[in-house]
Amino acid sequence: MNASAKQAKADELRERYRQFTYESFSYEAIDGDLALRFHFSIVPEIRFAPEIRIKSIAQSRIDSIDSTVLDGLVFHLGLIEMLSYWKATCSPGIIVKPGSMNAEQIAWWKDLLRCGMGEFFYVNGIDFRQPDFVDIRVASKAGGAQPYDNLMSDRTLVMSSGGKDTALTLQLIQEAGEEFNCVMLNPLPAASGLVARAGCGSPVIVKRTIDPGLLDLNRRGFLNGHTPFSALLSFLGVTCAVLSDYRTVVVSNERSSNEANVEFLGTQVNHQYSKTFDFEQRFRSYSRKYLASEVDYFSLLRPLYEIQIIRLMAGYPGLLPIFRSCNRNQLEGTWCGRCPKCISVFTLFYPFVPHSELIRTFGEDFFEREDAIRVVKELAGTTGHKPFECVGTHEETIAGLYLGLQRARKERKELPAALRFAEQEILPAYPQAEEMARSVLSAWCSEHNLPLEFETLLRQRLNSAAESEEI
Numbered sequence: 001m002n003a004s005a006k007q008a009k010a011d012e013l014r015e016r017y018r019q020f021t022y023e024s025f026s027y028e029a030i031d032g033d034l035a036l037r038f039h040f041s042i043v044p045e046i047r048f049a050p051e052i053r054i055k056s057i058a059q060s061r062i063d064s065i066d067s068t069v070l071d072g073l074v075f076h077l078g079l080i081e082m083l084s085y086w087k088a089t090c091s092p093g094i095i096v097k098p099g100s101m102n103a104e105q106i107a108w109w110k111d112l113l114r115c116g117m118g119e120f121f122y123v124n125g126i127d128f129r130q131p132d133f134v135d136i137r138v139a140s141k142a143g144g145a146q147p148y149d150n151l152m153s154d155r156t157l158v159m160s161s162g163g164k165d166t167a168l169t170l171q172l173i174q175e176a177g178e179e180f181n182c183v184m185l186n187p188l189p190a191a192s193g194l195v196a197r198a199g200c201g202s203p204v205i206v207k208r209t210i211d212p213g214l215l216d217l218n219r220r221g222f223l224n225g226h227t228p229f230s231a232l233l234s235f236l237g238v239t240c241a242v243l244s245d246y247r248t249v250v251v252s253n254e255r256s257s258n259e260a261n262v263e264f265l266g267t268q269v270n271h272q273y274s275k276t277f278d279f280e281q282r283f284r285s286y287s288r289k290y291l292a293s294e295v296d297y298f299s300l301l302r303p304l305y306e307i308q309i310i311r312l313m314a315g316y317p318g319l320l321p322i323f324r325s326c327n328r329n330q331l332e333g334t335w336c337g338r339c340p341k342c343i344s345v346f347t348l349f350y351p352f353v354p355h356s357e358l359i360r361t362f363g364e365d366f367f368e369r370e371d372a373i374r375v376v377k378e379l380a381g382t383t384g385h386k387p388f389e390c391v392g393t394h395e396e397t398i399a400g401l402y403l404g405l406q407r408a409r410k411e412r413k414e415l416p417a418a419l420r421f422a423e424q425e426i427l428p429a430y431p432q433a434e435e436m437a438r439s440v441l442s443a444w445c446s447e448h449n450l451p452l453e454f455e456t457l458l459r460q461r462l463n464s465a466a467e468s469e470e471i
Helices: 003-016 059-064 067-086 103-116 118-123 164-175 189-197 212-219 229-244 277-290 306-313 340-349 355-362 372-380 394-411 417-429 433-442 452-468
Strands: 019-030 033-042 046-048 051-054 093-096 135-138 156-159 180-185 204-209 248-251 262-264 267-269 296-299
Touching: 019 067, 033 067, 046 212, 051 229, 059 229, 067 093, 067 103, 067 229, 103 118, 103 135, 103 277, 118 262, 118 267, 156 164, 156 229, 164 189, 164 306, 164 452, 180 189, 180 229, 204 229, 229 248, 229 277, 229 296, 277 296, 306 340, 306 394, 306 433, 306 452, 340 355, 340 372, 340 394, 372 394, 372 417, 394 417, 394 433, 433 452
Parallel strands: 019 093, 093 135, 156 180, 156 248, 180 204, 248 296
Antiparallel strands: 019 033, 033 046, 033 051, 051 204, 262 267
């Protein structure tokens, strides 16, 4: 479907379904869990009722939290959940019936919608630039939400998946001697394995259920696309911190996420917007004002590029058999070896792990595949746009290819297909590749929110990795 056809389709749906409504939210304790339910509608005939269930929350803790605070936390989870359902029709009007938001909050959510849904707009050819593209109206603009302002226990809650970033964060948290626990959303085997290795015997488990009506609309050809999923994790993390009495929420978003994928209608589109430092800053401010004033939210890996994270991970061989970063084969707990994320992670690991260990970790040499060349070109920025995945920057990819080539020349006589292509067709355009590699591996981004003890620990690990290798 060409761009004009996509725009026509979106315009038709927006005209037909002019109003999306956040109808209500509710919550109740069921068998030791806290069940949250949300009700959305699209005029004239569409209804949704998704659910989030936070497992094993003590009734005494629920009872100790003022109902207005708990209402505010659940209300906000409904707001971020709402975007997944609004996107089906991209309705020009959003009505929020429950809760209250002041003008500052409405502006904040409009900004998240525009920035966090950029990829959705790009993929569907939607022109979002007009000032009245989305009008958000609320039942009450007085006051905003009541934040939780009680003192919290000095403990840390880590948002945990099965990927490489979580793996390193959990390792560093352990080394720091922090008292911590983990939150897992719809946990898969890799996430459970990393959390178990970290010694979390009773993690906070959250189950999120998508309303099947949304999947039906997708099959029927309604609009679909990426939403700011990491923003949902942020709101979920602060909610779980309040419910479980933790003062700190740690995520594992890195510096690489700040790089956009493509420009669209004069705007930078970033698949990872809700992982960026810009979002982290905006969310920290919003959370302290409207969610929980005493909860500190930050990303432990913010100063680092992905290639630096992987270099540090290579120093912990016990992590390699457990983590998985492939989105396509999540349920199987394997690597597909074809998607941009698989190829990106493999490219960045290649210089730092012996080839035999690479094969044990990934199951095969992805660079042997001829079809990997197309993905490598996209990751290096030589064709198309940066893939809409959580992948390294163009500069990191060039550095990884250069360093991988040097290692392969030392270890093997024959280069795999993708590295051979990189040597002949990509790296000649980058005579400064060695300098680029040194630069990204020694980089440190000062834009972060790390407490001093974590900043010190991370710097020490970087220095140790640099001393143990020669580039």
